[in-house]
Amino acid sequence: MSTFDLNSINSALSDSGRPISGVDFSGKSLKLNSADDAQPIVDAINGCADLQYLTLTGNTLGVSAAEAIAKALEHHPELKIARFSDMFTGRMKTEIPPALAALGDGMIKAGARLSVLDLSDNAFGPIGVEGLAKLLQSDVCSELEELRLNNNGLGITGGRLLAKALAARPRKLKIFIAGRNRLENDGATALANVFKNMGTLEELAMPQNGIYHVGISALSAACRQNRRLARLNLNDNTVGAKGAQAIAEALPNLKNLKSINFGDCLLKSKGASALAKAFKENSILLESLDLSHNEIGRQACMEVVDAITALPDSSERLSRVVLAGNSLGDAGNKKTMRDKLGASAELSDGEGSDDEYVTDSEEDGSNSEDDDDDDQAGRESEDSATEDAQHLDTSADFAKNITLNTSGVEEVETDVGRFLSQPTLDNLDRLGPNAHDVIDAHLQSIKDPASLIQAYVEATFSVAGLSEQSPLASDVANKLFPILVQRAGEQHAAAWILANTVLSALGLIKSEDKTRRIRWALGPCYNSLSRVIDAPYFPNALRDTIRFFASSKKNTIPFAECLCR
Structure with a gap:
């Protein structure tokens, strides 16, 4: 096995007389897609009687491989250190949340109590925090001392979600690392509020996050309450004169401070x-x-x-x-x-x-x-369309608040345009028995990839929403789903756009566009999708992602159950 960080492991293990043992597959560059691919790691975990650390850094895990590893982890409550950095290279963002959730579930079932959790260099964005939330709020992280989330593309939304998860219970973190995450003022302020109640931080590193003096001032106020702070790294943020003054005012409380960057x-x-x-x-x-x-x-x-x-x-x-x-x-x-x-x-x-x-x-x-x-007010406090995803809507009336973008569809006064703007059975009947081909021909004129995918998703679910009222609608919906997948696959780097748009159309996440409302019945859409989701043409990553989010919503969306395994 590769070498590991002996000093970090020693400091994380409370029993200094305990022999150090664990599994380290760091830097192997393994591409683990299936459970069979993950078997060497599973065997190593099963063969380790005292699994105090597990390092998977530098490999790439798919959902099935993560589930197999998670199954092995269920038998190791002694696990203290999980180093899962740089673990999803080449993976679609849609694969990461269910993979993270699976690993978390394995540790939860084991009853492990982590001291160190490192998920750096995994570009999972805000949606990845959803996959982590359950783990971070569980007893597994109740004794967490070191949390590393460097270069995860969290954005403002991810920062808020992370702060919410960490605030769910008292924390005693000593080390928090979250550089290169585009947290900006709002994300930094949300986390600062958590740190303020913590009082145990010894190292705080949040470089390259686009934070201005508003966020710096919030972090300074939090530092005042963490008197053991020894290392502070805010490199490549805009501290400015105002931020420097706020930090200067916190220094009387920081007598242990040894390093500033x-x-x-x-x-x-x-x-x-x-x-x-x-x-x-x-x-x-x-x-x-x-x-x-x-x-x-x-x-x-x-x-x-x-x-x-x-x-x-x-x-x-x-x-x-x-x-x-x-x-x-x-x-x-x-x-x-x-x-x-x-x-x-x-x-x-x-x-x-x-x-x-x-x-x-x-x-x-x-x-x-x-x-x-x-004093960059224009850069503060708002989630923007550049966020990787919007977090889950936990309200019961989620569907009322979800809207989708139809800007890419030219809704001219034709039979297709009339159906897309008013998806009724009468308007669908006007398109004839080959309505799927008519709709496909109409939408192919859209040039922008995101708008094209949005339009195909909306058209497909407009038909699927009628599928329980008409055999024609059911047949057309079944034929539109493979067309949707095909057209999306023809666009460059479209997998994430497709997943995000489908999840929004099903009411499983919030849409970024608030100008229009969902115009189709969700129940028939779920049932229609459940009939095709296991078809060979359906992308595995998209299938896993839909099922992951449907599972998380099955208590608030009764018909989501039909998509769960």
């Missing part, structure tokens, strides 16, 4: 000066500080250096101070900084380079501190 955070001189003042006044014993590429003037840079070297032990304590990419002044200024910082100084980007970085003004402290730079 605010590189590429547009601090400018004003923000850097606020931090320097707080470092000095609160005797913060930093060991590592990264303020690189922040458009800081030379005087403010010197203030930072003076503040962190004020105490006599700084030369022994400081291991890394990065100020590259700022205006450091002339060679004399840099020499002074190097003398004070010693070996910890990193004042230029290239090793051995002494390049001069200048800001807009050579005058110390005269950098433009335009508050508009970090």
Whole structure:
């Protein structure tokens, strides 16, 4: 097996005298589609009497393989560490939620109590959090200390859903990692509210999330309540002067803070000066500080250096101070900084380079501190169509609130156009016995792939909604489903669009477009789909996804039961 992180495993296992054992398949690049493909992992799990850790990083799991592994996990309540990062490469997003849910169910049935859960580098988006929610809210994660969700494409919606799942019960997380997730202000604020009630964080890393001072201020308020915080990484967010001031105000509560990474955070001189003042006044014993590429003037840079070297032990304590990419002044200024910082100084980007970085003004402290730079109201607080998916509607009257986009259909005054706008039996009868061919010919003129798929889904369910009222409607619906799959398959990267549109049409997730309402009866649509969902032409991933979401809704949508296994 590949090597594993011994230090992480040791720290996660409460019994220091316990021999470390587990299964590690990291980096094998295995493509596991079926239960047979997963058999080597299943055998290794079954053969491990004391499965304290399971690492599957760097392989790719399909739903069937995940279910087989989950079955093996049901017999291992001793599991403490689950490293499932980079585990769905090449998979459609529709496969990930049911695969995650299966693995979670296996651990839930086992009664495991995880200390570490790593799901980084799995681009499952907001919809993936739905597959995780049950696990995160279960007893399996009741003792979780380390949660890594780096580079998952969560977006604002995913951040909110994650915060909701974590807030379901008291938490004692020590490490939370969620970089490169497009959380923005709303997602960061939702998570900050969870952290505020936690009080146990020792490391918080949320780099590259498009967070501005509103979200930074919320995180700063949360940090105040986490007095053990030792490492804070907000690299490549727009902290700005306002955010820096909020963090400076939190520093009196953070006496254990050892490492700060605010590189590429547009601090400018004003923000850097606020931090320097707080470092000095609160005797913060930093060991590592990264303020690189922040458009800081030379005087403010010197203030930072003076503040962190004020105490006599700084030369022994400081291991890394990065100020590259700022205006450091002339060679004399840099020499002074190097003398004070010693070996910890990193004042230029290239090793051995002494390049001069200048800001807009050579005058110390005269950098433009335009508050508009970090007051990006237009980037805040709204879910947008760029989100990967919308979360499930848990209300009982879900269908009343769901609308679908028909912008791609040119509803001219023809028999087909009349049926698409008014899906009645009379209008369907006008299309004749070959209505499926007539509808297909009409819709093929749509050029935009998303609009074309949307139109075919709407047309198919408009007919399916009438299938229990007429043999003709039932026959046409049966013939439209394979046409729908075929036309969607002809479009580039259309699998996710098709899944999202079908789930919306069935009322299983919210639609992104709120301009129109569902115009078909859902009960007959479910029954009609259940008759074709196991057909050979029906994509396996789409089938699994529909059944996964139907299963989660069967208590609120009685007719969803017909699609469940």
